[in-house]
Amino acid sequence: MFFSLPPSISLLSFLLLHPTHAYKPLSNTFLRAIPSPGADIDWRNGSLLAPLLVPRVPGTPGQATAQHHFVNYFQTELPNWSLEWQNSSSRTPVSGGAELPFANFIAKREPPWVKPGQANLLTLVAHYDSKYQPEGFIGAIDSAAPCAMLMYVARVVDAYVQRMYDEMQALDEGGTVEMDMGVQILFLDGEEAFGEEWNDEDSLYGARALAQQWSTSKNPASAKFYNYRTPLNQISLFLLLDLLGAANPSIPSYFPTTHWAYLALSNIEARMRSLDLLESSPAQSFLSDGNGTVGAHAQISDDHLPFISKGVDVLHVIPRDFPSVWHTLDDDGAHLDMSTVRDWGKIVAAFALEWLDMMEVWDEPEGTRQQKRWS
Numbered sequence: 001m002f003f004s005l006p007p008s009i010s011l012l013s014f015l016l017l018h019p020t021h022a023y024k025p026l027s028n029t030f031l032r033a034i035p036s037p038g039a040d041i042d043w044r045n046g047s048l049l050a051p052l053l054v055p056r057v058p059g060t061p062g063q064a065t066a067q068h069h070f071v072n073y074f075q076t077e078l079p080n081w082s083l084e085w086q087n088s089s090s091r092t093p094v095s096g097g098a099e100l101p102f103a104n105f106i107a108k109r110e111p112p113w114v115k116p117g118q119a120n121l122l123t124l125v126a127h128y129d130s131k132y133q134p135e136g137f138i139g140a141i142d143s144a145a146p147c148a149m150l151m152y153v154a155r156v157v158d159a160y161v162q163r164m165y166d167e168m169q170a171l172d173e174g175g176t177v178e179m180d181m182g183v184q185i186l187f188l189d190g191e192e193a194f195g196e197e198w199n200d201e202d203s204l205y206g207a208r209a210l211a212q213q214w215s216t217s218k219n220p221a222s223a224k225f226y227n228y229r230t231p232l233n234q235i236s237l238f239l240l241l242d243l244l245g246a247a248n249p250s251i252p253s254y255f256p257t258t259h260w261a262y263l264a265l266s267n268i269e270a271r272m273r274s275l276d277l278l279e280s281s282p283a284q285s286f287l288s289d290g291n292g293t294v295g296a297h298a299q300i301s302d303d304h305l306p307f308i309s310k311g312v313d314v315l316h317v318i319p320r321d322f323p324s325v326w327h328t329l330d331d332d333g334a335h336l337d338m339s340t341v342r343d344w345g346k347i348v349a350a351f352a353l354e355w356l357d358m359m360e361v362w363d364e365p366e367g368t369r370q371q372k373r374w375s
């Protein structure tokens with residue numbers, strides 16, 4: 001990440017892009033049923049997070065370790081997700097003229113009835129590479145922990161998605177924007193700069209390659225019904241997690257076009273806190289800047305930029321003030337605030353379930369039906 005001046009967002013694009021997506025909020029009982037990531041996301045030996053807490057510099061064995069971890073997890077625990085690598089290579093300021101490999105991991109869960117290019121995809125994103133220097137840098141908040149959170153979110157979402165797709169297929173439904181919803185998780189490579197000075201050529205290697213490929217490869221003609229001409233057009237929301245896992249984060253709303261989605265996420269956090277479903281006790285809510293967007297203030301350079309510049313709606317979940325361990329050797333497992341890490345997992349899981357309209361398949365337990373009207 002780096003600070004830079006923002007591209008201006010015109011009022012016209014705001015009006016044109018403002019979505020009409022509507023869904024039912026999750027009920028209190030549904031929120032209560034979202035499990036904690038628990039020990040799986042522990043930094044010492046948790047099955048999701050611990051394998052990622054090694055240096056993960058592109059072109060090194062640590063990069064391969066992370067890649068195997070993702071593939072192994074989805075293949076063994078979430079076999080219905082389709083997996084794909086998007087590969088590119090590039091010189092860097094430190095590669096001595098050689099090309100380094102960059103590989104973006106894409107795990108996708110679509111309705112079984114959709115044709116290629118037909119589904120709209122909630123897109124959950126984090127970067128998995130770690131910084132070249134200082135040597136031994138782990139990058140726990142940056143962004144091993146966000147990757148582990150999204151692995152957990154995939155598992156929570158999967159069971160409900162399966163049920164929804166089964167029920168809709170049995171009823172021979174599908175074929176509308178509301179029904180053809182899927183989810184994809186992107187673990188992007190090469191976010192970090194290699195040189196001492198961050199610049200546009202030496203950063204965001206994976207995100208730039210993927211945005212370029214997805215904006216130029218055409219979907220088949222059958223997908224044109226929804227105007228999803230390219231895979232990029234299929235992204236309903238690009239939700240980017242970065243620098244999460246330290247205590248007391250404060251996340252503002254950065255973009256007017258997705259302020260409504262920020263408010264939905266903020267509302268979920270507030271409801272989960274009021275139901276006593278979160279463990280952390282921050283001085284203020286994680287998402288506490290709900291009254292307006294940062295707008296014209298300095299903006300953060302991150303993996304969303306190649307996508308937002310091509311018109312994708314972005315919800316950027318990153319603290320306005322970077323945690324004190326940022327880009328130091330202290331950004332390791334021991335410096336994570338584990339209750340904050342687990343809470344983020346639950347908040348994002350609830351947001352994804354709500355976005356995917358999973359109240360449709362939630363069975364309200366007996367005796368709570370009357371509350372439904374009030375929740």
Ligand SMILES: [Zn+2]
Pocket residue numbers: 001131142192327
């Ligand atoms: Zn970083």
